Each structure stands twice: as structure tokens, then as C-alpha cells.
Amino acid sequence: MSRRDRAARGATEAAPPPRPDEATPLGNGDGRRAGEGPVVSLSGVRKTYGRGAGAVHALRDLSLDFTRGSFTAVMGPSGAGKSTFLHCAAGLDRPDAGTVVLGGTDLASLNEVELTMLRRERVGFVFQAYNLMSALTVADNITLPLMLADRRPDPAWLDRVVAQVGLSDRLGHRPSELSGGQQQRVAIARALAPRPEVVFADEPTGALDTRTAKQVLQLLRDVVDSTGQTVVMVTHDPVAASYAHRVVFLADGRYAEEMTRATPELIAERMTRLGEW
Ligand SMILES: Nc1ncnc2c1ncn2[C@@H]1O[C@H](COP(=O)(O)OP(=O)(O)OP(=O)(O)O)[C@@H](O)[C@H]1O
16 A cells, blocks of 8 residues: 555544644643744755765755744655655764754754763654664663663653653563563653653654554654653654644655645645655
């Protein structure tokens, strides 16, 4: 089944997505508030792979801001630059030009060790593959990034995260004893445990069935609305994107347009106008 067919099917199966105006006030959970300025800001970002006639301009002068306490989906046709954007915004790769500022830090000012520390302490990641350590319990998987950063967990925050992802009674289990949806919830708790500035999610529901995917997306949305965490999610799926406050469309390495309060049908229609996806 093509992505477009899957999206159309998902759209008809989707429960009405949550609406920003129905949400609890942003940032009411931890004293941080929406509207304090962007937590991630890209300005004039360019990234080119290769040289000369074979050069591929993956990002061409991309400028984008992400507000603290917001849930943004980044979409676009295949090859639009979504993965390259995510890698540059998260400090996994360096742009050729332009600036990326994360939590007030210009990433270009950091050497490789400092960049690794920033990713470990201030950025959370959720991927399609859960990437859990099979030998560790759920509890140890969740606190692993803190241990690696030699940081003491904040017990109240950890309790809150574990309760929110619904894993309180699974902390002693191994990943192999959990369903796919539960494993992804462990990965989300692990991403949130250090209380990062921002969580980047790359197709976080790509490996899940429709029902489980919706539960995970609702969880991400609830986390943003109740704790003021910031989530930026790259996805091909209009149903997934409809759970976000804002959907940003990239095309040909550039910002194309954006929508708020979007339904899966409207998002799919916009994607179809932008090109093959
Ligand atoms: N390491 C690389 N070397 C050469 N070209 C690359 C590399 N990574 C990405 N590209 C090219 O850069 C462009 C943008 O790629 P990117 O993976 O960011 O797009 P995308 O929107 O994530 O695509 P998709 O939806 O298919 O995953 C594409 O033309 C791709 O072929």
C-alpha cells in the first residue's frame, strides 16, 4: 500500500484529532510557559551534499522557530529535507551555513564534545526503532541517559513521566516482555527523563499499528500540553501530524507553508499539492 493510500485509510479511521483550543494551557506543568521565545531557532540554514554538478541542496536557506511548549509536525515530499533538517536542528549534523540556536546556545559555538554533551543533556530523541537495551529493565532504560551524563535523576519528575506514559507497573520488566506500543512509551519516557529542552521524534509511530499509534501520538500531545515540553516530529503520516499544534511543510529544502488545527484530510490534501510523498 502506498503512503498516500495508508494516509487516506488512516484518515478515515482516525478519531478527531485534539484541538489546540481544547488543550490545557501550555506549559502549566513545570513553571515554564509558552510564548517565551523559540526553544529552537534555525536561521538561513543550508546543507549541501556532494560538489559540483552532483551537488544536492538538501536545505536551502531554511529559517524556522519552535516555541517552547509546542508540538510541531514537520512534513514534506520525499527528499524535501526533513531528515537533514532534524539532524541539523538536533546537533547531529552541522549545516554548511546559517545558525541553529537551541535553548539559547548557538550550536556552531560548540566543539564535538560539547555538542555531544548538549545532545545528551538537553535534547531527547524518539525514533521509529525503539533502541532499548534488551538486558536492562524498563526503569534502567529510562534512566540510562541520566546515568551516561552522570546526572542524578529528579525523582518527582521521573515519577511524573513514568505515570504519564503508563509504565508504573512495568518498571521491572525487560523490553522483550512489552508490546511495541509499550516499548515506544519506554523510549518516550527515556527521552523525557533528563527534562530536555526539546524532544525530536522521527516517524515515532512508523512501526506501530493504527490503534497503538494513536495512543502514542495522544501521549506525546498530552506530555506537551501538561508539562510544557517541546516536541518536533518528522512524519509522513497526516494522521500523526494532525495531533500536533502546528504542521510545517518543507519542499525542495525550503520552508513551504504551515497549518494549525489541521485535520488529516487537509494535511493530506496539502501534501498532495506539494508533490510525490
Ligand atoms: N548523506 C547524503 N549524501 C548525499 N545526499 C544526501 C545525503 N543525505 C540526504 N541526501 C539528499 O538530500 C536530499 C534531502 O534528503 P532528506 O533525507 O533530508 O529528505 P527527506 O525529506 O527526509 O526524505 P524522505 O521523506 O524520503 O525520508 C535528498 O535529495 C537526499 O537524496
